[in-house]
Amino acid sequence: MPATAAAKIPPEERLLNLVVALIATDQGLTKDTILTSVAGYREQSEAGASKDALEKMFERDKESLRGLGVPIETIGDWADPDDLREARYRVPSAEYELPEDIDFTPAELALLNLAGGVWSESSMSDDARSGLRKIRALGDLVDEPIIGFSPRLNPRDPAFPALHQAIDASRVVTFPYLKPGEDTPRTRRIQPLALVEYEARWHVFGIDLDAQADRTFLLSRIVGPVALARGSFDPALREGAGERALAGLEAVAARNSALLEVNPGTEAALRLARRATPAEQGIRVPYVDVHIFADELASYGPEVRVVEPADLRDRVIDRLVVTRDAHGGAE
Numbered sequence: 176m177p178a179t180a181a182a183k184i185p186p187e188e189r190l191l192n193l194v195v196a197l198i199a200t201d202q203g204l205t206k207d208t209i210l211t212s213v214a215g216y217r218e219q220s221e222a223g224a225s226k227d228a229l230e231k232m233f234e235r236d237k238e239s240l241r242g243l244g245v246p247i248e249t250i251g252d253w254a255d256p257d258d259l260r261e262a263r264y265r266v267p268s269a270e271y272e273l274p275e276d277i278d279f280t281p282a283e284l285a286l287l288n289l290a291g292g293v294w295s296e297s298s299m300s301d302d303a304r305s306g307l308r309k310i311r312a313l314g315d316l317v318d319e320p321i322i323g324f325s326p327r328l329n330p331r332d333p334a335f336p337a338l339h340q341a342i343d344a345s346r347v348v349t350f351p352y353l354k355p356g357e358d359t360p361r362t363r364r365i366q367p368l369a370l371v372e373y374e375a376r377w378h379v380f381g382i383d384l385d386a387q388a389d390r391t392f393l394l395s396r397i398v399g400p401v402a403l404a405r406g407s408f409d410p411a412l413r414e415g416a417g418e419r420a421l422a423g424l425e426a427v428a429a430r431n432s433a434l435l436e437v438n439p440g441t442e443a444a445l446r447l448a449r450r451a452t453p454a455e456q457g458i459r460v461p462y463v464d465v466h467i468f469a470d471e472l473a474s475y476g477p478e479v480r481v482v483e484p485a486d487l488r489d490r491v492i493d494r495l496v497v498t499r500d501a502h503g504g505a506e
Contacts, residue, residue, distance in 0.1 A: 186449075189215025190236055194245055194266065203250045203263025206233060219445060228442040228478075237264070332394035335370065337381050337401035342367045342413065347384065347406040351399035352392060355466040360398050363391065366408040368416035373424045374450075374463065380420030382412070391420055393464065428461040433468065434482040435460060443478035457481055469494060 192214045196204060210216045213272045219230060237247055250263045334350065341348045348367055351360035364382040370380075376393060383390040436457040437444045451458035462468035465487055472479055472487075473494035481488035 184215050184218060186215075186236075188426050189213075190240060195242065197247060197264055200265050203248070203265040205261060205263050206230065206321060209233060211263070223440045224445060225440045228445060231442045232445060234494075236259040305454060310351040330368045332377050332397070334379075334394050334397040334401050335377060337368060338367050338394070341401070341403060342370065345410045345413070347408065348401050349404045350397045351403045353396055363392065364404060365392075366412065368413045369420050371417050371420045371424070374428075376467070378420065378424070380416055380423075382408075389419070389423075391423060393467075398495060426465055427463045431463070431465070432459045432461045433472075433484065433487050434458075435472075436480045436482060438478045441475070441478040443472075443475035447479070465490060473498070 193209070193216075196209065196213045210220055210226070210233060216229055216233065219232075220226075227302050241247055246266060247267050248267055250265065338348065345366075347363055349441075350363045352363045353360040364384045366378075366384065367379050367381040369380045370377060371380060376395065378393055379390050380389070380391045382388070434454055434457060435447065437447060447458065447460055451460045453459075460497065469487060471492035472481060472491045476495070
């Protein structure tokens with residue numbers, strides 16, 4: 176079916192196509208042009224996705240790219256710049272062009288690119304990010320790589336840089352951690368061994384020194400600064416930690432799945448399809464954290480209905496009721 180084929184297009188490929196399209200235009204592209212002509216959106220439109228769902232996807236993609244440092248410019252009506260009904264979008268070419276009097280050898284470009292790749296976007300200044308974009312825009316001019324790999328980290332969680340540095344230094348850390356259902360955060364003291372991304376969320380895996388056991392913590396639930404504590408640990412403990420963390424998260428997801436009914440052609444259908452399996456009554460989607468998954472499902476509103484489990488359904492309903500009441504919708 177066409178909808179199935181469209182769902183196979185990876186989000187990363189859609190984002191890349193969007194960046195290329197916005198760089199290639201001087202005048203900018205309207206939202207309608209993007210949704211009907213850029214690969215990744217075009218296929219979804221042809222498969223029957225609603226315009227509202229595609230517009231929501233574009234807005235989220237736009238914010239994701241801006242979060243990664245891609246400078247997307249919005250151009251309003253020349254007579255009324257605040258009127259964005261026919262807004263056009265582009266990536267200014269000046270953000271990817273070096274002055275004509277600056278020249279680098281291939282080796283210099285490779286070293287600059289490698290140095291920039293080590294730093295997370297969150298720790299770089301605006302000038303540094305702009306300079307790195309211009310260098311990378313020159314392309315790969317090196318025949319042989321200087322090093323076998325280069326870490327490229329683009330975290331959004333404030334705790335990420337401090338945890339990354341603590342892992343490199345094999346240092347114990349403490350941080351306040353707020354679990355769902357608790358009113359006050361608890362201070363956790365861990366030996367951080369690895370940072371892993373799972374389902375687009377960052378986690379830190381390590382040894383909880385108070386529990387004397389391996390634990391995985393969601394970075395978005397760290398509600399205060401990460402502090403270095405007294406003590407260090409053997410760097411050898413880090414070996415294979417990332418693989419163990421991911422295996423643990425995958426095992427949790429394998430034990431938890433939701434049966435969902437999703438309206439076809441909606442944003443919910445587009446986003447859930449890539450990690451779902453067909454079921455007699457709808458689709459089954461595995462999840463790790465019931466609270467986070469309930470937040471996601473509630474954000475889709477009437478586009479999705481939870482058939483089971485009941486606990487997840489109740490949590491989604493609770494979130495929808497809170498949203499309704501906050502907007503004065505209670506009878």
